[in-house]
Every structure is written in C-alpha cells, then in structure tokens.
Amino acid sequence: MDADKQLQDFFLRGDQIYMPHLSVDCVIFGFHDNHLKVLLLKWKKGGQWCLPGGFVKYAESVDDSAVRILKERTGIDNIFLQQFHTFGDPKREKGKSLKVAEKKSWIHKRFVSVGYYALVEYSKVNPQPDIMSIECRWWDINTVPTLIYDHNKMIEKALQILRLDLNDHPLGYNLLPEKFTMPELQRLYETILDEELDRRNFQKRMLGLGILERLKERKTGGAHKAPYLYRFDKKKYDKAMKQGLSGGW
DSSP states (O other): OOHHHHHHHHHHHGGGTEEEEEEEEEEEEEEETTEEEEEEEEETTTOOEEOOEEEEETTSOHHHHHHHHHHHHHOOSSOEEEEEEEEOOTTTTSSSOOOOSOTTSGGGSOOEEEEEEEEOOGGGOOOOOOTTEEEEEEEETTSOOOBSTTHHHHHHHHHHHHHHHTTTSOOOTTTSOSSEEHHHHHHHHHHHHTSOOOHHHHHHHHHHTTOEEEEEEEOOSOSSOOOEEEEEOHHHHHHHHHHOOSSOO
C-alpha cells in the first residue's frame, strides 16, 4: 500500500484500532551544545509543525501508548517519561486546524490529549516522522515556531512542570552523555531553569546528593585547566528519583 493510500485508510478506519476522542502528545527534551532542544514534526499537508503524538489503541494503556510513540519517533528504549497534564479545553483544536481528511473522518472529532514530557540523550536519538508528517527534527526551545492547536502551550506547561520537578528529583542522567564535567551539569540546570547558579553552591549541592562519582579522567581540549569528569551512580540516582530530594534550587 502506497503512503497516500495508507494515510487515507488511516483517516477513514483508524478508529477501528484507536480509541476516538483520546490522544497522547509528547514534549521530548534533549540537550545539545548548551541548548535545550525539543523534537517537532512537520505535517505533510500544509507544512505546519507539531509535537510528536498519536492515539491510544484499544488494547493498550495510555502510558504504553506514550512509550510506543516515543520509541517510534526517537528509535530508543528506556526513555524517562513523565505524564504532566491533560489538555481538554473544548476549544483547543480550533483555529490552527489541519485539513488532512474529509469532515466525516474520526480525526476531526474532539480529542482530549494526555501530555507527557520525556528526557533523552540528544546523540542517541534518530528522529523519525510518522505517517502524517514529512520531517522530524530538533528545535531550540527559544526558537519554536507557531505550532498547531495548543501545542505551544503544551511545551510551556511541560517546561514549567520540569522546573518544578527539579526541586524534588535529580536531573541529568537522561540528558547528558555518560561522562560529563561539573560545568556541563551546571549549564544543563541553568538552561532549564533559565537563570544563573552560583558555581560553588551548585557543586556543593550536587556532591551532597551522593549521586555523582568523580572519575580520575579530566576533559581534554579546553583552553583552561581541564576539569574532572563525572558520571552518575545509577543505583543512587534511581533511589533519589524514587525517594525525592530535600530542598530546592
């Protein structure tokens, strides 16, 4: 079946596989060159941009749907995934709508969308478009274009929740390479929080959490004294994720 025929079949009969009125949208964050990135899709019809998303199959949970969608768009498993909000405004799909199918299609019905944010290591992602898109690529969080529906609001809400989550949980394992420097970790936090942090206080705070292991290696190639490399102690990191942290930034 060619791509166009497959797409039209999806519009006409997709509700035999997927639950009508319920969708999943994913805000996938990555960190690259000291910039926070978000993964977006470009629609075949009209060239508008949107968040990666999809629909919930009758035989799967909403969480399983999100895991499946993320796997299809990024090509990686074991993604940190957090449900952060449900978007159900009756007017959320008005305005920047998409003329992708005939009005009788189930795709034009009102949808309530469950939002998830995901944290992934940028270098491991192989962006893949879905059946309704022609491109999937990273955008800097500060240069995101006008998206369809309420997807810009979704990104804003996801970033807001991510910042709040920093008060209770560690961050970095899913966004940084295996080995990193303390300045790189600090830059990650500063980028997400959109504020500068005191270097000494940040280092003291991070080392006090007991989740970092300082290696004997130093980062090479810099103009200044090479900083030590660190990595996360996965067992202690996972424990901190479950039990939470005290205090905040």
